[in-house]
């Protein structure tokens with residue numbers, strides 16, 4: 440019960456990774472404000488938790504700065520404290536810089552980066568009073584680049600470095616960390632998960648051989664938001680099953696064989 444008597448806000452809490460975080464934080468005792476642009480999705484999560492006193496729905500579009508600030512301030516006022524802000528709401532984006540227009544670029548930056556800046560800016564004075572924490576949901580796509588993901592790559596990299604900047608500026612009163620998921624089984628990723636060509640191409644790229652479940656990302660969010668991480672600050676915890684641990688070189692073990700073919704493999708390597 441690491442979050443007993445604590446208050447958390449999760450943006451985009453109505454689905455996917457945000458929903459996973461809501462469920463985990465609630466299970467560990469938190470009162471959770473489930474903030475989402477789709478109140479019906481957030482309400483379905485709250486109803487399923489069956490605990491109206493500790494699972495509260497707020498409709499918010501993180502693009503709306505005024506509404507986002509009101510969400511943070513009113514949540515802190517209603518419960519008398521704020522201990523954790525999980526900046527999770529985000530949008531994907533597909534296209535090279537020559538394929539996307541300025542309006543799309545600005546929307547991705549606003550949803551994925553500006554909302555993190557603005558919600559954090561509003562939350563930090565409340566979090567300073569409780570020695571609280573911020574966890575930003577970035578992405579493995581913020582650590583390196585993907586083909587055809589230019590705006591998303593830029594946005595998530597910005598979230599990771601904004602995390603570091605806030606972490607050093609607001610320590611020791613507020614800790615700020617990021618979680619960077621790899622491919623995770625959520626509605627956002629369903630277009631990839633349901634495409635056999637894409638999944639075939641993932642073969643050999645995902646050392647774990649599968650996408651993450653939302654509960655596995657939520658576990659990392661809960662860790663960073665809890666006192667278990669009391670000395671973890673400015674960290675980007677990549678939760679991608681080892682995907683970005685790979686240099687990108689071919690899978691030599693698979694092509695040349697493992698231990699039983701070591702001689703053959705060694706001579707192939709020497710040329």
Ligand SMILES: NC(=O)c1ccc[n+]([C@@H]2O[C@H](COP(=O)([O-])OP(=O)(O)OC[C@H]3O[C@@H](n4cnc5c(N)ncnc54)[C@H](O)[C@@H]3O)[C@@H](O)[C@H]2O)c1
Nearest residue numbers: 451453454455456476500501529578622623625626627628
């Ligand atoms: N699924 C993945 O493979 C993956 C990988 C890396 C990072 N991420 C990141 O994880 C976060 C959550 O993604 P997900 O996969 O759970 O997506 P999802 O689509 O399952 O859930 C996102 C939730 O955010 C809400 N939302 C969207 N735009 C919003 C807005 N403007 N204001 C308020 N709420 C809004 C949606 O209604 C939805 O409930 C995103 O920041 C995403 O970039 C996802």
